[in-house]
Amino acid sequence: SWASIDYFGRWKAAHYASRRFFAPLLLSIEDEREHMNLFVSNDTLEAWSGQIRWSLETLHGEQLQSGAVDVQVAPQSTTCAQELDFTSQIGEEQRRQTILVCELWQDEHVALAIATFAPNKHLALANPQIGVEVQGDGRQLTIQLQSRSLARFVELALGDADVIFSDNYFDLPAGRPVRVTCTLPESWSVEQAQQALRVRSVFDTY
Template sequence: MGILYWQLNAIWPGPDWATIEYDGRLRLSHYSVARAFAPLALSVELDVADDGSALDGRLRVHAASDLPGAVAGTLRVDVHLWATAPAWPAHSLELPVSIAAEASAIVHEVSLVALGLGPGAKIARDDAFVRLSFEPNDASAAPGAVPSTGRVFVDVWLTPFKSARMTRAQPAIVSLAQTSLTRAVLRILSNATAALVAVESDAVVGAFSDGAFTLLAGEVRELTFEARAPFALEQMRQGLSVRSVWDTYEGEEAT
């Protein structure tokens, strides 16, 4: 709750500046909270050691739905290597899943051994992460709950970022176009898989459609930007920057 409310005994019954800057810019935590409160969301329970690394065991996949009807589809479990470019799963599973209406429950348990991540496996956990995605059989059964990608997904970090053997990620904006006086569309591409990608606009105040997301190596991600007032495209271009979790570890040796 501290993410949503700066202090619970505040006299106003609403969110304050915990996830929103004073000028209206959205902080990264805002995007994470939005995903957690989506009409259809996945989360994962994983046993971890004191250092934050995954223990041998199972991934317990939870689904939470606010939809009025049940949704059936496919749960895909992909093991991705940080160093693979373009990104391609090193191991995959596809499992049938049914998510009940207005409910939250464990929909599947997946063994780490079945994913090639058990003791003595060829894939070291420092080298990989797991992406789980749910694709409904009928998108019309989940109106407004499924992103434009057609899937609801969540990433599972098997080790702390400081221990993960990431490749130096350099996400960059490859195109930028203004579609109205207050709206722009941009596309981002990265040479290596980048975690917690954030796009910031210093010159123009507004909000991006997504943030704190994982950008797979070779994936092109399209974002929209909604400004609070009309702006010039060149003005916005000069104030744009893209960062990822890699940039917080300056001085670390690159893989």
């Protein structure tokens, strides 16, 4: 659809989001104010078992409460793995400064999802100070990112180059490194890519 891919074939935010929510294994959070329900959807033809690790934390990554739950999901089905109630932890003052970070694991990291207790425009977002490290291996470019506070919907771009990243427009909670790859544009060097790389998040929009 032209709604999610531009004239040059570059993916827009909606296309990256579509790949995530159409993934064979999906971790999702149903948020109802202070009540958070954790779901895993398994679209494969085999049963799946793994673990959800969750953390109630400040935007700067200070952990307030954490836990883990083992989960088993039948083929082509969805299960509610855990229901969490943070009524006693989340008051009006904490609502703008606190998030729930959930990660799905099976030997290795599978997926990440976050939920907020306030709309994005009301979050007390600070400059995430995203650290970036760029490396090249042949024609593959690897971009390592890590933030000091929550960065919402991180956008990567290599100038005007027609690049499709392994992920884009993603959330980057504090202290959790993320690795993104892409094909190095034709005739570009790693140094050129490093200079052209632009990293932005919601914080940079206001």
